Amino acid sequence: MSQGTSDGGFGIYVHWPFCAAKCPYCDFNSHVRHQPVDQERFAAAFEKELSYFADLTGGKTVQSIFFGGGTPSLMEPATVARILDKISDLWTVEADAEISLEANPSSVEAGRFKGYRSAGVNRVSLGVQSLIDIDLKLLGRLHDAKTARSAIEIARSTFPRLSFDLIYARPDQTPGGWEQELNEAIGLAADHLSLYQLTIEEGTPYFQLYHAGKLKIPDPDLGAELYELTQDVTAKAGLPAYEVSNHAKPGAECRHNLVYWRYGDYVGVGPGAHGRLTVGVNRLATSTERHPETWLENVEQSGHALIENAGLSEEEQGDEYLLMGLRLTEGIDLSRYEKYANRSIDPRRLSDLLEHKMVEEIGENRVRATREGFFVLDAVVADLAA
Known part of the structure; x- marks a missing residue:
């Protein structure tokens, strides 16, 4: 892997904030809506906010685009296509730019995936989280292990690149059980895995259960043992860690996330999106309104929904x-x-x-x-x- 460019690169992050259900461990800016989302209106707002940021970052070349969430696989392929077309209109996009989209196995449809591929998406990241049914229920996921395996198969046959996430250090998890599950995951994987230790985040249902003594997670020593095991098993399989929680075959690292970790520049659009931009001699931290409908109204009125646009000190x-x-x-x-x-x-x-x-x-x-x-x-x- 190269040591990175002197400026860390330039990417665009698009936040789709809607989910079919809120997972009990999740503290991301995600929201459940029981009425259909007006995707036409949101697509127009994304186009508008992108235009605002293009005025600040003119002349940069886009190396990566990432649709995160929420559950971006709830977006219509036409919505994704509109956003990608707008980005291409506003910036120069590298011919081999990495264009990633996060998807939940429960919202994977072969036809929809083909639509994303036609729109230009060339990498998908699946939120599998576990390959064990009882643990998927515990994690509040809407899919079972069979659905996850099917989604992986569909993704592998549709996109040039695939990654999927697993969460470990789950309640009652043993090193032997995790090693078996991890080896199965490596067998299913293409060239990238994201493996996260379960953390108890304030403001989540898991936080309340944990502090009420109703949720028991591995103690720090067992957590460390599971981490060591994860490093050893993945390295032996040719998927070494290139970042604390991310593992890839050499050359298959997530280019978009490398922009973050190499401290490059990135535009963040959509509800609650963050960005880091170099404008002249200043490095700016940006963030947008978190509430989806408020974000939408603000963009329609002002062309953006920034709530922070501050210079960072040395x-x-x-x-x-x-x-x-x-x-x-x-x-x-x-x-x-x-x-x-x-x-x-x-x-x-x-x-x-x-x-x-x-x-x-x-x-x-x-x-x-x-x-x-x-x-x-x-x-x-x-x-x-x-």
Whole structure:
């Protein structure tokens, strides 16, 4: 894998906020609507907000586009096509740009997938989450394991590239059970897997159950054992981690997510979308109105629904670069950190982290977190940023 361009690249994120049901562990900006969504109206609003951001970022070349959510596979293929056509009108899009769409197995239809492929989508990311029926029910998913396997098969036959997600460190999960499930997943996978430890997020039903003593998840030691097992099994199968939770055959990494982790620029459109943009000498943090219908009205009235459009200080830029870049096995370029933060990392702190094997040097002026460092990544970042 290349070490990334000096600017980290440029991508566009499109947030579709609607889901058929809200999962009990999810703290994403997703909403259930019991009446059909007016996709025509939303498509026009996406076009409008894209135009606003194109005025800020004219001249950039798009390397990746990502439809996230929510459940983007609830979008009509025509809606996806309209948005992609608008992006092509507003920016130069690389001929081999990665165009990803997230899908839930329960909303996978072969015909709809063919429609997305015709629209230009060339990579799909399936929210499988588990291959065990009882755990899928526990996770509040609308599909069963058979439906998930069928969706994977349809996706593999339709798109050049495929990834799917699994959640581990689930209630009552054992290392042996996870290893068996993970090996099955690797057998089904194409060239990319996203493997996340279950986390209890504030404001979710799982948070309430956990603090009421009604939900038991693996303790930190077992969680660490499951993480180690995940790294070893995937690496042996030729899908090593290139980021804390993401595994790919060399060359099959998610290019869009690499834009984030390499601290590139990205436009974020749609309800609750975030962006990072370099405009002149300023680096801006953007975010939009989270509530879908309010976002829609604001865009129709103003051309955008920004609620934040703020310049980042040198310290904030340096901190973000560390936080994102140290998630990658390719690590960070210390000279890029100096460029953002306008200062060097304290050599004594770096030396201490090297000595304790929390980070390691990988070539000239690059460092990365070790496997031990990944377990305490927030502390490593805080130490380097101090």
